[in-house]
Amino acid sequence: MPDLYPLARKFLFSLDAERAHYLTLDGMSLAHRLGTLSALTGCSPASSEKSVKVMGLDFPNRVGLAAGLDKGGTAVNALGAVGFGHVEIGTVTPRPQPGNDKPRLFRLIEHEAIINRMGFNNPGTDGMLENLKSSTTTGKPFHGVLGINIGKNFDTPNEQANDDYLKAFSAVYGAADYVTANLSSPNTKGLRDLQSAQTCESLIQTLQERRKELIDQHEGKYVPLVIKIAPDLDKEAIESLAEVFSRTEIDGVITTNTTISREAVAGHRLADEAGGLSGAPLTTASTEVVATLRAAMDAGVPIIAAGGIMTAADGQAKLDAGAELVQIYTGLVYRGPQLVADLAKL
Numbered sequence: 001m002p003d004l005y006p007l008a009r010k011f012l013f014s015l016d017a018e019r020a021h022y023l024t025l026d027g028m029s030l031a032h033r034l035g036t037l038s039a040l041t042g043c044s045p046a047s048s049e050k051s052v053k054v055m056g057l058d059f060p061n062r063v064g065l066a067a068g069l070d071k072g073g074t075a076v077n078a079l080g081a082v083g084f085g086h087v088e089i090g091t092v093t094p095r096p097q098p099g100n101d102k103p104r105l106f107r108l109i110e111h112e113a114i115i116n117r118m119g120f121n122n123p124g125t126d127g128m129l130e131n132l133k134s135s136t137t138t139g140k141p142f143h144g145v146l147g148i149n150i151g152k153n154f155d156t157p158n159e160q161a162n163d164d165y166l167k168a169f170s171a172v173y174g175a176a177d178y179v180t181a182n183l184s185s186p187n188t189k190g191l192r193d194l195q196s197a198q199t200c201e202s203l204i205q206t207l208q209e210r211r212k213e214l215i216d217q218h219e220g221k222y223v224p225l226v227i228k229i230a231p232d233l234d235k236e237a238i239e240s241l242a243e244v245f246s247r248t249e250i251d252g253v254i255t256t257n258t259t260i261s262r263e264a265v266a267g268h269r270l271a272d273e274a275g276g277l278s279g280a281p282l283t284t285a286s287t288e289v290v291a292t293l294r295a296a297m298d299a300g301v302p303i304i305a306a307g308g309i310m311t312a313a314d315g316q317a318k319l320d321a322g323a324e325l326v327q328i329y330t331g332l333v334y335r336g337p338q339l340v341a342d343l344a345k346l
C-alpha cells in the first residue's frame with residue numbers, strides 16, 4: 001500500500017497551520033467512525049507483539065502520542081487506530097481557557113520544526129471528560145494506555161499552582177491510566193519556575209498525598225504520576241531534579257517539552273516568533289537530557305522520551321540513552337503515520 005501521507009501533507013501544508021491541525025483531527029475521527037482510517041493511512045491499531053510493562057501498565061508498544069495534539073480528548077480512538085501504544089491528551093487545566101491570540105502555530109519547514117505558543121487552549125477538565133466520553137465510544141475502542149496531561153490556568157499565580165494541579169489531578173484521576181504534571185511549557189508565564197527542585201518536590205508530595213485518598217475513592221485504582229520537564233535545564237538542574245525524582249519515587253519522567261532556544265534555527269524568518277520549538281532541531285538536545293537524567297536518577301524511575309523523533313533511528317537513540325518509551329508530535333506532522341508504524345517495531 002503506497003504511503004499517501006506526502007500527498008495529504010502537501011495539501012495540509014498549504015493551509016494555515018492551526019486550521020490544518022483541526023482539519024486533520026476531525027478528518028481522522030470521521031474516517032475512524034466510517035471505518036476507513038486504516039485504509040487511508042495504511043496503519044493499524046497496535047498489536048501486542050512488542051508489549052512492554054512500564055509504571056505497572058501494559059503498553060502495546062513503545063510509541064505514544066505526545067501531549068498537545070489532542071488537548072481536549074476529542075480523537076483518542078482515532079489516534080489509537082493509527083498504531084499508538086499510548087496517547088497522552090491535554091494539557092488540560094481546571095478551568096477552560098482560550099489560549100494565546102492567533103497566529104500561535106508556525107511551521108519551519110526547512111528545519112522540520114514547529115514553533116508554538118498555543119498557551120494551553122483547552123476545554124478545562126470537565127469539558128475534556130465530556131469529550132472523552134464521546135470520543136472513546138465512537139468507532140473501534142483504543143486498547144492502549146491513556147495518559148492525561150495537566151497544567152495550571154494562565155491566571156493562577158505560581159504560589160497557588162499546587163491547588164490547580166490538585167484540582168486537575170483529582171478531576172481526571174478516574175479517567176486516566178497515568179497522569180502527567182506538565183511543568184515545562186514555555187507558553188504559560190512562570191510555569192517552568194515550578195521545575196526548581198524544591199518547588200517540584202512540594203508539588204509531587206502534595207499530589208502523592210492526594211493520591212492516597214483518590215485510590216480509596218476509586219476502588220483501589222493506582223494511577224502513576226509522571227513529571228514532564230524542559231530541555232532547557234542545565235546539568236546541575238537536571239541532577240537536582242533527578243535527586244527529587246529518586247527520593248519521591250515518582251512513577252516516571254517525560255523528557256522533553258519544547259525548547260526556547262533558537263540556536264538550531266537561527267536566521268530563519270520565523271525564528272524570532274515567541275514560543276516553544278519542536279522537531280528536528282530538538283533531537284540531540286533532548287537525547288542529551290535523557291542521558292543526563294538516566295545517569296543521575298534511580299534506575300527504577302522510567303523515562304519517556306519526546307523531542308525531535310523524526311525517524312525510527314531517532315527513537316532508537318532515545319531508548320539507547322535510557323528511555324523506556326518514546327513519544328512524538330512534530331515527527332507525526334512531518335512524516336505522517338508511517339513513523340508510528342516504524343517506531344512501533346522498536
Ligand SMILES: Cc1cc2nc3c(=O)[nH]c(=O)nc-3n(C[C@H](O)[C@H](O)[C@H](O)COP(=O)(O)O)c2cc1C
Binds near residue numbers: 071149228280327
Ligand atoms: C503545537 C504543539 C503544542 C503542544 N502542546 C503541549 C501541551 O499542551 N502540553 C505538553 O506537555 N506538551 C505540549 N507540546 C510539546 C510536545 O508534547 C513535545 O513534548 C514536544 O513537542 C517535543 O516533541 P516533538 O519534537 O516530537 O514535537 C506541544 C507541542 C506542539 C508542537
